[in-house]
Amino acid sequence: MDNKLIDLQGISKSYGKNLILNNLDLYIKENEFLTLLGPSGCGKTTTLRIIGGFESPDSGKVIFDNQDITDLPPNKRHLNTIFQKYALFTHMTIAENIAFGLKIAKKSKTYIDDKIKYALKLVNLDGFENRMADSLSGGQQQRIAIARAIVNEPKVLLLDEPLGALDLKLRQDMQYELIRLKNELGITFIYVTHDQEEALTMSDTIVVMNQGYIQQMGTPEMIYNEPENAFVADFIGDSNIIASTMIEDEVVEILGAKFKCVDKGFGNNTPVDVVIRPEDVELVEPQMGTIQGLVTHLIFKGVHYEMEVEANGFKWLVQSTKLVPVGTRVGIVVDPFNIQIMNKPESEDEEAVTLDE
Amino acid sequence: MIKHLKRIYMGLVILFLYLPIIVLVVSSFNNSKILGKWDGFTLDWYKELFNNASIMNALKTTLILALMASVIATALGTLASLTINKMKRSTRSVVMSITNIPMLNAEIVTALAFMLLFVGLGISLNFATVLIAHVTFCIPYALLNIYPKVRQMDNNMYEAALDLGASSAQAFFKVTLPEIMPGIMSGFLMSFTMSLDDFIITHFTRGSGIDTLSTKIYTEVRKGIKPEMYALSTLLFVTVFVLLLLINRTPNEEKRRKKLAKGKKSHATLAMGMCIVLIISAVGYISFRDDSNYIGDVYVYNWGEYIDPEVIALFEEETGYKVHYEEFETNEEMYTIIANGARNYDVICPSDYMIEKMIDTDLLAPLDYNAIPNIKNIGSEYMESATGFDPGNRYSVPYCWGTVGICYNTTMIDEEVNSWSILFDEKYSGSILMQASVRDAYCVALSYLGYSINTLDEMQLKEATNLLISQKPLVQAYVIDQVRDKMIKNTAALSVIYSGEAIYMQEENPDLEYVVPDEGSNVWIDGWVIPKNSENKEAALAWINFMCDPNIALMNFNEITYSTPNIAARDLIEDEYIRNSQIAFPGESVLSRCEVYNYLGKDGDALYDGYWTKVGTAASE
């Protein structure tokens, strides 16, 4: 797993005046499920297309299996892509679609037939050989697209928001399907999505991107629990992000009140951002809380209640299984382990942008 | 590298598409009247364009026709798109298939179908018939643009409007219509362009007095298109070109994208605005002319370039009749129009044998000589000759006459030309222009073989046909009036032509000579006749009388250089050389070996026509 299968070195790409990728370095290990996550326009799809060979970078190198493939056309690369809108060949049957790459590679007829059978079985669509591509539902088409790619036994499968066009239920089913496929095939997946839940569910590694930069790279747990900056925190799940001051090691002043935390080394009286997940905010009797506030909104969300608490001029998002009616005065406490301290962004570019979801 | 190849390829295709347009634009600034012969820069044609009533008239007709046809077609297409969309699948496909017929069928078949419909129902062709035809062939193009928009439209939008309290009419005008507007606009533009560029269907369905630019150009192609036409086309083209350039050249990409929705609209609006401005100016121009003494209309049908345009203006001024002047190229073509009642004219100028045929088929009205006092100016020998085809001079008054002969270029032909045989000489292969009309072509062959040019003997005709087929490889082209330009341009060395043309050609190119071969030839007379169905015989008689006025006949002679039977006019010719020209006024020695064409009867015509088609389709290589 430590082998760098794909290594992107100093990739930059711009369209006209728009800089899409700026000196990007990224490596993908063998047999990894790596997800590029970010809002639209962050450069994730461009990165994928550069790996696939559909775009060439303005500068930088793409190393695949220790070979420089930067200038290799897509048909010479041992990787296959699953496109968002399936891109099936509508003038061919399912079998012809799946056989396409194999026929180009001049495989024998029996080999091709076996592969078709195998691939259709793998994606749970046995017996669909002679259907036309556009007679299938979206989910089925996407499975065919996967089957069409994997019969070529690529070392890497590139998936460009493959579930984006499917409805919610189907999307969830397909997520498990993809994990199963990945495990059965034992190949590397590079997955592009803007859906953080999808990324958290499936990935070994998540790369959060924004404005052409990598914001954070790590396991789903790391990304969720220890976001490195406000952008990541905001993008992954719901959070309370509050501008605060680090008084000294292990003490942070949030909205005028001192909270205990576990972080050190930020220096004294340093401005920082603090991230507190809504499920980590505990509501207690007013006098017990570090700060006090008033419940202003309440919604029942099934597994829990979601409340808004106004305290010291900030609207706290709180999730709890306990109902606290609107108008109740409450106190707020947070476990020191659940306070995530982040440096303020240094440059304009790194600053979180307004998200579109 | 590949990028450059692509650029070069695209450049070549665009050059191919625009090369003829460049030629036309350049020609509009060319001093010479002849296309492809540069003779210095001039802007005269642009000035003359606005004084050329017939071109301005044609422009007006074209634009009004295109505007009306495209508006009606777009309206019908919109109605159709909306209702077709709600039809059952099977009904819809039937309706769509029928709609598309005019687009998929051959234009000539569609045109013929319309002509047969109108002729068959006894409706004479007029503006309405050509409008109906245009609307019908524009509909599929309108539908093609509108229907996809209707199909794309979310039906819930209309329902949402109703839900929000709009009446169904309000919902239609405020929601449905704006939604499909881009389709309607492009449908309109497409229809407008198609109607504007149409020739074939207009050619078959237009009524008398209705000339569009296309039909006008087609008649002019024969004698060389008037350079004013190039000027007009250049103006039209440049206007559209500049408009499109402005629309497409919005500098900022982002601005452009924002404006996209608007841009489409403004593009259509601009184009429409331009059309309307053009029409208004054309109409304004036409109505600006003084017509205070207007008393009626007269529809004249004459050979191409067979009159001095000034004469028409003078006639209008003097009599108060508005002249609708149109041209034909062959007697046969004219006959079809008249015999089928396709178009009505008041006064026509056919040739001798055709006059005989028209008398025979009872198409002509006898003349009232009381209304033609100027008949005294026509030489008695010509009146006498005319009795050959019009016994008693009851139906026709001679207008021009002449012979058929050979025109040759003395710099290219060294030998003396006095026989038709030179037209069959392989030495001159590729340099010979033959006449494209049946009778004249057979006149050459039959005269050469020593037979009568009115023969009905099948053996003789077969022999003549074989001779003409054997001549085909030597012939550069079969033409009628185009002989003139081609000879002047030195494109050919030898041609068969009417004496009247020869004088004009000599003026333009002194190397040309005209001769009536020793074997004999045809002498012909064209005369004015009044068709039976003329609606204004009084005006027609006034026209004929006017043509017999010596000064008018002289004006015509000077302009068209065809021999006039008007003795009084001939005496007025100033140029002594011309007055005594053997070409214009050949002596007895020439005339005695020439024969007049007779009407050969329906079977005779069919016989000639059948043989002539054989010549036409025989392989030339």
Next chain:
Amino acid sequence: MNKAQKRNALLSGPYIFWIVLFIIIPLLFVFYYGFTDGNGHFTMDNILSIAKPEYYKALVLSLVLAVISTLICLLIAYPLALILRNTKISKKNFIIFVFILPMWMNFLLRTYAWQAILDINGVLDSFLAMFGLPSANIINTPAAIVLGMVYDFLPFMVLPIHNVLVKIDDNTINAARDLGANYFQTLRKVIIPLSYAGISSGIIMVFVPSLTTFVISDILGGGKLLLIGNIVENKVKADNLNLGAGLSLILMIFIVINMVVSMKMDSGIEEDAMLPTDKSSKVGGK
């Protein structure tokens, strides 16, 4: 039939009336004239006259020239449409107009200009003479007629193909490349099959007018080459409407054959495929 359907039927009335009266009935008149003689008696002579060598030859010549010019149009138009497909959107509208724009110069004039270009001692000859080359000598030959047809009808081939090509998703082409096909394999196996609809309507739009033209052969053929269109026109001019109608019916047989064959290529003519000016559909994309 419910109220809405009734209203729809009522509204579609004027249109149905129009197309029946001015599309169906005129065609019936062609049939009537084609199967009768001048006196209204039934006859097969008009139809059968196509067997006469003079008509038969004209038909064969027309078919040959129409097939040649259609093929040339296709060969010129397809690469062009491919190039246009890859052009940036900002230029796309403009390029479409490049092909519509010439229509604003009357087509008779444009064809006539070709006569001036190709004529003996014409523009082309003068150009060739500048380089000491002999004259081209193609005026009044079948080559000149084919050139005229290609010139006049090329846009009708380019536009439908272009319209289909721009609708092919980039990723469909990328997918083929991704699966190992090189450019020409992609072209042959994916792009061309997906553009059959455009090709077939292009063929119809070029073949039919080429087969039936009389103007082009008139102006560029010097009257030496009679096409079937010329014959029909001459018959009408010579007041033989019945024969003209009869030969038109023969022409229609070939038009229908051409349509059936072209449509076989594609499952059916996609209505949008023939749509030459619907630019809006693509502009919204990325």
